[in-house]
Amino acid sequence: MSGILAGLSDARLYSACVVVVLYLTTCAYFLWPRRQPALIATGRDPTLIAFASQTGFAAELANRTAQSLQAAGAPVMLASLQQIDNQLLKQTKHALFVVSTTGEGDAPDPAAAFVRDVLDSTVPLKDLSYGVLALGDREYDNYCAFGHRIDQWLRHQGATALFDVIEVDNGDEGALRHWQHQLSVISNSPDLPDWEAPRYDRWRLTARHQANPGSAGDACFHIELQPQTADAKWQAGDIAEIDPRNSTWDDKLTPLPHREYSIASLPTDGAIHLLVRQMRRPDGEPGLGSGWLTAGARVGEDIAVRVRANPNFHAPQSDVPLILIGNGTGIAGLRALLKTRIAEGRHRNWLIFGERNVAHDRFYGDEIEQWRSQGQLERVDLVFSRDQTERRYVQHRVLECGDEMKRWISEGAAIYVCGSLQGMAPAVDAALSEVLGADTLENLAISGRYRRDVY
Structure with missing residues (x-):
């Protein structure tokens, strides 16, 4: 290397040094932690998707969240908590936080500056609406503690929670599907595909009648689904996940995103009771899930159902x-x-x-x-x-x-x-x-x- 440099003219040596400096500066720009968002999609009022990850799982879920919202046509801003300050939060109208908890209720290491500079401060956030996906492990005493700390701080600053904190125990698939359901609601895109298809059980549609004949609103139907096994269990507050058109049982159908419905009954009633409003698409056609349950499926037919525990509403x-x-x-x-x-x-x-x-x-x-x-x-x-x-x-x-x-x-x-x-x-x-x-x-x-x- 020294022999090559010795043969270069001063001008060429100077040019080579400039190239090296520019290269190192470029590397530093992209690799050094910055306060600016990592990704900004075009569009007004993007949803901030902020993550704090110790092992990379929260970052992965934040990326999936961003991809889902972008697929629905919603602009997003993706950033690690270490890149977020009070000024950015004050400028944000919609935010989703995907955060893990490490140790005994601690924030992930990359979020240390956010905890010091933001969570210990007071910021007026009355214009901010938000949701929190908290990752944790129930074997630890302070389960999902960092997610709850962020939620409590945001409430104290006047921000509005779109829904209660969604807790994820060791990557629980049901909780993650519930998060995806909330993404479909806030983006008004009920057909967002599931990240992973749930495994369903067979239940039988045994009763269905309209609960509001003559209503000025859309028709609502009382629906009863009877389990085909004796060990079906649920509690008040739990959710029924429905596979529209039983797509996972039919090789001719593309797997469809699940639909969620609050359960209106107890196991002692002998069946899951649902109250389903028949939603209409802009073209007047019935919604995919509600149309299937209220009109498409025949009484006596098997329905693909999975019960998801919802302990926060027990x-x-x-x-x-x-x-x-x-x-x-x-x-x-x-x-x-x-x-x-x-x-x-x-x-x-x-x-x-x-x-x-x-x-x-x-x-x-x-x-x-x-x-x-x-x-x-x-x-x-x-x-x-x-x-x-x-x-x-x-x-x-x-x-x-x-x-x-x-x-x-x-x-x-x-x-x-x-x-x-x-x-x-x-x-x-x-x-x-x-x-x-x-x-x-x-x-x-x-x-x-x-x-x-x-x-």
Whole structure:
């Protein structure tokens, strides 16, 4: 090398040095950790996908998340937490955090600067809506602790949670499918393909009838699915995953993305009950999953079903008062919770439920009235938005019942919300924050007394 350099002219030597310097500078630019996002897709208001990974798994899931949203036509910004500062967060309207927990509840090593510079600071984030996918291992005491720490910090800064933290125990496939379901909801793309197809069991469609004939809204159907094995188990709050058209059983069909529905029954009922709204595509055709369940499948036919445990929405284990709030087909998840509470002899239950018209949309109305008259449902507030000139929704009833709600909370009540992610859930969250105070609502969420199953 020295012999070659000795034969070069001064000009050529200078040029060679410049090339080397530029090469090293370029390498440093791409390899040295930076505060700028690693990937920015074109488009306005991109969704920030922020990850913190110890072993690479969270980074992989963040990349899959970005790819799913981009496939739905949504612009994204992908970045490690080490590249995120307060200024970026203040400029962001939508964010998804995919973070792992290491050691005894610690942040991954690359997130150390984010913890020091961001989580220990105060940043006004009232314009930010977010979701958290928390990776962890239940064998450790502080399970998914870092994900929950981010969630609590964001709530404290005034940000709005799109849904409760989704916990993933050792890469649990069901939890990851639930995350994918939420991606399809927030991107309004129900046909986003599953990352990996679930394994289904055979259940039989044994009953189906329209629950709201004459309604101004889309038709809703009560559906019953009977297990073909004796060991089928589920709890109130769990989710039924449906394979539209049984695509995984038919070699002629391309595997279709699963659909999720809140279970409205208990195993003692002998079948999974669903309340399914027949969604319509822009061209008027029935939705893929709802169309199959409400019209395409024949009564008596086998349906591909998988039950996914949803422990975050299981009924409280202790005998505390329970406030149940929901709208539309969200009554399904609330009905199962009420069935569990009543079977356990726990009657301090308060239902606040909203739909369109009392004449057509009283889902499970006779059953609810029976529970109320027998003292198993202490209070019922039904809100029908179209039955008066001024539209009224469940959040309005929450505001009107503020004093009573504060009394129930002071007596240890928990609040469970089930129904629409768009519209109802954020409006109810804002109403609860106004009635109870933002700090109280945040503490309820942290302690597990405020839980949501929204879609």
